[in-house]
Amino acid sequence: MSTLEKKQLKEYLERPYNIILKAIHDEAGQYYAARVLEFDGCIATGETKEEAYAAVSEVLEGFIEDMLEDGDPIPEPIGDxxxxxxxxxxxxxxxxxxxxxxxxxxxxxxxxxxxxxxxx
Structure with missing residues (x-):
């Protein structure tokens, strides 16, 4: 990843993307799922809300990094x-x-x- 792409990545990660956290109770047990509304498939889980949030933040970073490298358009945060x-x-x-x-x-x-x- 180039220096320019790293700078762009940092700028995108500072944007107010919408992270949705949800408690899950299923056959696997009790855990939390987090997803980023603006990015289809940007989902992660954790045993706590904090773990799920941290995990989805890492996934988001990977999504944006890949999109920058591929030259794909990156969605803007959805705001009011x-x-x-x-x-x-x-x-x-x-x-x-x-x-x-x-x-x-x-x-x-x-x-x-x-x-x-x-x-x-």
Whole structure:
């Protein structure tokens, strides 16, 4: 790995990628799994949250290193600034009618009604 690639690797590793930790209970026992949301297949496990986090950080470093060497594009971290809060969906007219009627019965706007239902 060249000096430039090492510098780029360090810069990428400082970015706020989203690491998701999850407790797992299965036939193998109890452990933690960690994955990096922006990188498909960037997964590791550990007996504790800290071990899983450290392990997935090492895997992430390997992913980025390989991508730099191969000249592949490296994903940007997913942050809140990438979401506008707007969502446009299409639905059957009958569903639209039913939802609008339900919102009217509740005395709220269709938007408020949908947000309430989706947040449950």
């Amino acid at each position: 600034d990438q979401f506008s809060g707007n969502l446009r969906i299409r639905m059957p007219k009958s569903l639209h009618r039913n939802l609008s009627q339900a919102a009217k019965l509740e005395g709220v706007s269709l938007n408020q009604y949908l947000i309430h239902k989706l947040s449950k």
